[in-house]
Amino acid sequence: MSTGAQITASGLVMTYGDVRAVDGVSFTVAPGEFFGLLGPNGAGKTTTLEMVEGLRKPRAGTVRIDEHEPWKREPALQRRMGVQLQSSSFFERLTAREQLDTFGALYGVAAGRTDEMLEQVGLVDKADNRTEDLSGGQKQRLSIACALVHDPDVVFLDEPTAALDPQARRNLWDVLRDINDSGRTVILTTHYMDEAEALCDRVAIMDAGRILELDTPAALVRGLDAPVRITLAPGTLGVEEARGMTAVEQVADEDSGLTITTRDPARVLTELAHRDALAGLSVKGASLEDVFLELTGREYRA
Template identity: 70%
Template sequence: MTGNGGAAIVAEDLRKAYGDLKAVDGVSFSVLEGEFFGILGPNGAGKTTTLEIVEGLRKPDGGRVRLLGQEPWPRKLDLLPRIGVQLQASSFFEKLTTREQLQTFGSLYGVGAARVDEMLELVGLADKAGTREGQLSGGQRQRLSIACALVHDPDIVFLDEPTAALDPQARRNLWDVLRAIQDRGKTILYTTHYLDEAEILCDRVAIMDHGRILAMDAPATLVRGLDAPTHVLLEPGALPVDAAHALPGAESVSADDVSLSISTREPARLLGALAERGSLGGLQVRTATLEDVFLQLTGREYRA
């Protein structure tokens, strides 16, 4: 689903520095109503600081934010019910059950019991309604955190790395929750460093590093603009390396104990030639992904 209304969020030339560190350095973007927009970047890129400025949790040094037509800083009481915020680290009340946690958050907005039960169903925690928060798994805690951000039915939902530290199954379950949120017409702005997740969920993404946006568009558009070769992988020994080099469309060939890899920008010609030779056993085709775009823009060095 893509946004089909006006801009729900407009950020213009946002800046935030801590001493000599420019955490956010001239960031501008807009998010349409109903759009799922992701901010991607390595650790320390400025994602969370940008999100906190847009939410109105942090005052920018420069620039301007319009959130549903209003500036979120200083905090405006009439704007707060229209936004929902899930932070990287969520704190809950000790000894309260899942339902009681949600009821407590909902009471701040006059939310009734029916809405609480609806949220428990949405995030898949109805069967854990009577369980204390401390007995929930990491994935269940994340879903409860999102339910707390949604319980008052906000127009915009901010999610800061909602799937961080979750196992693959919990991440996939949470993807279903996020899709269900967007299907309800909500605008979602979220940060993540999981590129596969962003490629699947987001209508558009902004890739950040060192406080700046390096690229912004639909994931598929960014991938197409990379002009990266397709990699065709064969079983080791499927054909000699010199024969692989001679195939039409082959640009480079590498071989190890795991696979024979042929890169090409003409995959149809290459695959046709392999089919004629009967060399399709165990064949895999790997096209470029958002991760390739990300690595080209931000580099491959590890950053803690």
């Protein structure tokens, strides 16, 4: 099992002409932690990740992976890092097995490692297929396998489930959980809030090159202090009866049923139980997506 690696970013700045793409970003990732960078298009997520990976040298600030500065490209550190880029490229006309064999050979990895990685990412039955014949989800899994073939301590994943269908995304989540459960430190960028909520120990929400909030998904949602929506099956309760209940803030009569808004769901649910009105109801609290929209706004981004 990997021991992970600690990542420390302090005051990172990256500029392109007059544009400050990253503006004083600081965070620390503990060994074995699953950390998420979230933000709208142009927030600076990928640029931040590229500085932490060592693909770009910061204009200002420092990055350390344990005691190493990644932009110096030290061989000892490179062997400990696995990188899955936002856009994956493979050697032409090679099969999935040959791709992994080639990546493994670059790190001096034994040939038997290929079979292990194909098993881990669920591509055993596609081992002899050329990469151009693989589906989008299969290519993403192969890309992650290539990033893991040398057994790195820290893994960087830049939008690994972008453009995948819901089934492929959920299957890939299992692979990502296994990566982290093996002790590796993982940094993920994603636009999917449910993905971050399901996978990440902590998340940093970025916009305009800065970190707006950083905490566990649950703590960020609690800090929003958003009301809970309880939707009853049609005909279960009258509008006026619902409005007369304790702790009810709003009542809306919708096609899907009566929706009650409250900040004290336990009390409302208790009253609904006394009225024998629990059958078919649904309860929806705030989510990380609500936090994201509250912090970054709802306007379209380029």
